[in-house]
Amino acid sequence: MNLAVIVTRTLPGARDTAEALRSLGCTPILSPMLRIVETGFDPGLAEGIAHIVFTSANGVHAVAAAKVPSDVHVWCVGPSTAEAARVGGYTHVIEGDGNADDLARLIVASGIDGPLLHVANEAAAGNLVALLRAAGRDARFCAPYRTEAEESLSSEALTALLGASPVILLLHSAKAAGAVAAGSPDLSRAATVAISDAALAPLKGAAGRGEWVAARPNDTALMLAVASAAATLVG
Numbered sequence: 090m091n092l093a094v095i096v097t098r099t100l101p102g103a104r105d106t107a108e109a110l111r112s113l114g115c116t117p118i119l120s121p122m123l124r125i126v127e128t129g130f131d132p133g134l135a136e137g138i139a140h141i142v143f144t145s146a147n148g149v150h151a152v153a154a155a156k157v158p159s160d161v162h163v164w165c166v167g168p169s170t171a172e173a174a175r176v177g178g179y180t181h182v183i184e185g186d187g188n189a190d191d192l193a194r195l196i197v198a199s200g201i202d203g204p205l206l207h208v209a210n211e212a213a214a215g216n217l218v219a220l221l222r223a224a225g226r227d228a229r230f231c232a233p234y235r236t237e238a239e240e241s242l243s244s245e246a247l248t249a250l251l252g253a254s255p256v257i258l259l260l261h262s263a264k265a266a267g268a269v270a271a272g273s274p275d276l277s278r279a280a281t282v283a284i285s286d287a288a289l290a291p292l293k294g295a296a297g298r299g300e301w302v303a304a305r306p307n308d309t310a311l312m313l314a315v316a317s318a319a320a321t322l323v324g
Contacts, residue, residue, distance in 0.1 A: 099236065143170050204228070260283040
């Protein structure tokens with residue numbers, strides 16, 4: 090296929106995405122548009138907590154050194170986050186297959202009554218916990234890290250966008266897409282593939298070669314969307 094795909098996801102997850110793209114025959118160009126800044130996790134926040142909620146693998150990594158009991162029940166937004174939790178030593182991992190709202194509904198439907206701790210970046214505060222509290226659950230939030238936007242795509246990514254060959258810009262989040270948009274790159278020769286409508290929104294209509302959105306907000310569906318886009322772009 091030999092199609093260049095610009096990966097805007099944060100590290101270290103961007104490397105996993107790059108491997109998945111190589112398995113499709115694509116050539117990944119790493120250009121993370123967000124960087125992780127750890128702000129610290131107080132292990133005392135996990136005292137008495139029966140369930141921890143992770144909506145990204147970055148949350149799992151941010152508490153890795155805190156020695157949270159491995160037998161706590163861990164609720165993960167999707168397969169990638171669940172795999173990070175298992176690698177991290179958690180033994181009771183419940184895997185979702187959607188976004189944070191879908192995970193909240195899954196938790197409520199399970200009948201558990203908490204207490205629950207949602208670990209995520211500071212931008213994620215509020216909605217998931219609000220949904221759980223509205224359903225009568227004892228839910229709390231902590232942000233052991235934040236994300237900061239990069240000013241521009243990498244020089245390699247910008248060069249690819251200016252070439253004659255088609256290129257895909259891969260979007261994992263609305264914040265990353267917003268950071269791309271703020272740099273005003275020339276996307277006339279690019280296609281966008283996004284993990285969700287929300288992730289595409291800051292760049293909707295900006296790509297000259299079309300846009301694709303994953304059928305479900307997870308990495309498996311995202312790779313299927315990449316394959317669909319590639320088939321159109323390179324025939």
